[in-house]
Amino acid sequence: MDASHARSHGPLLTAVAALCAAALLGGCAGADAGHTARAASERRAPAAASDLQDDYQRVIKDVLPSVVQIQGSKDLGSGIVYDDQGHVVTNAHVVGKERTFRVTTAGSESNLTARLVSAYPEQDLAVVKLTNMPAGLKAASFGDSSRAEVGQIVLAMGSPLGLSSSVTQGIVSAIGRTVSEGRSGDGDSGTGATIANMVQTSAAINPGNSGGALVGLDGKVIGIPTLAATDPDLGNSAAPGIGFAIPSRTVTHIADQIIKKGRVTDSGRAALDITARSVVDSSARPSGVAVVSVRKGGAAADAGLRAGDVITRLNKSPVDSVTSLAEALAGRSPGERVDVTYVRSEQRRTARVTLGEM
Template structure:
């Protein structure tokens, strides 16, 4: 990952003009500036400013801490722990009907779960409504809604800015109701999950990057701003290949709240996702390598009847090497290129057939 470099300009050295008068005159001026004047007003103003600054610093710290405590009090009761047969994750209460939104990789292939809420002494039972692995989101519903179940308030993630202070809430390593703190490090990230370690393999666009610690068990919890609004669902942490694919500290990603609301509302209303907003070519593909064993494109294994690729004339056996201006070397790079497009967008697919390079104009379909 590229890191931006910030250059701080050096200030020019302070230059004091040569004085024509005797040194004592300068001493007198310095003495007056330090408080030798008869009125002492300058000294009082300076001291008053220092006192004000010193007094405001702890007040600002107190205000920030009180803000944290308010957010935790408002949101933490809406964050639950979800226990599958062998996996554990988090979820966020979505409404007062008992719907809970979480990650698809938290529910895996299971249908029933144990859910522990902030107010329940014993785990509650819940069933899967629908999982949408393509966006790594899922909704489960409590079999019985306890009194006082508190839905979280989901904010407008399009207003999130780099530098916003955020809190991540969930059950990292099974430690329920845990809170970590950080900032929004970046927005608009496209991230591809690994299928190893329980991931769905999804390529997810527009994710929020945060420095708040996201550990195993945080998945499906809440990324919250200081207005007590959920702005994202923590989903995964970056890994560092140089460290044996262990988690890279301070680099985590959350699915933005606007996408969460779009998917959850459809699942609750229709029992499935009816309008994903995700572009698709309508193929099944696999990565191919060249004679040097380097990834060299995506081979079309099959073409969906009536899909975008079929309408554009692509066939099984074609090898896609470019989408628009983006070179395609792997199935992941193809997914990432499509993540920036919408259904109905027009693009050009460059591919090879029997060794000859060709192009096709494609109107993208929906995943």
């Protein structure tokens, strides 16, 4: 190759070299940018975790002093300080049939004394009152459970297995659950209540958590942890991660009446005004609810139902037991009109019933 040929390619070689250099520089710049982005992301991750941890600790510091341990002669549970007068709300199955309790606060090992104001087993709620309100004990703040959302982070506070001032965390797993408890004496510590609109949570709920607080990250109580689901396939042992809390709307509605009037006068719960029992068919399968008696002037009596009738359906909901009837009624209101299907003298009939109040 002669000199002129070489010279004619000189600018081209220079340009190619320049492009290669630019490409190399560009590659280095891209690598630097990627490294910077990764570093920023890594910095943000611990910061976000730290912020969430700070939220947890803030809520615990704010709410835990309002959660107490309640000890009867046999049973142990939790409660929430409801007002500055020393009223504490808890589950009815925590107080049972007792009237006097030992109460321990989060900030002290000293026992306080509380006395029963009233219990309402139909909603598994009760109020006790401290005989002496110690300094520094403050009432919890209750939120609106109707605004709870699936996926919302919650903390459960109470005394599981007697371990006072314990906290577990989870989320709201579902809302609007209707759940029936077992009864004391049947291998269960519940009251047999059927409760509507319960908040389902993955936060661990164990014996002793009953009556405590289910709290959002805003520090508001949205429910009272009451029971954990059981798995029949595991010998009715607790099913991990499935617990239920009575919604705060129900808690405040009932507690306010007990504190002001000493009893519940407005349950807000619908009723047929009957005494009933579950019946089974020839194969021993649940088949309906037999009416044992009707209250004179009550909802069922006014609609023409009478003792001996067997209820099999309420509107579109099949009824094969007293529990299923209670669940069908739980989401309804007094004064609402429903169709009750029943069997009398082997004939199927339907009555239009205006529901009464529990």
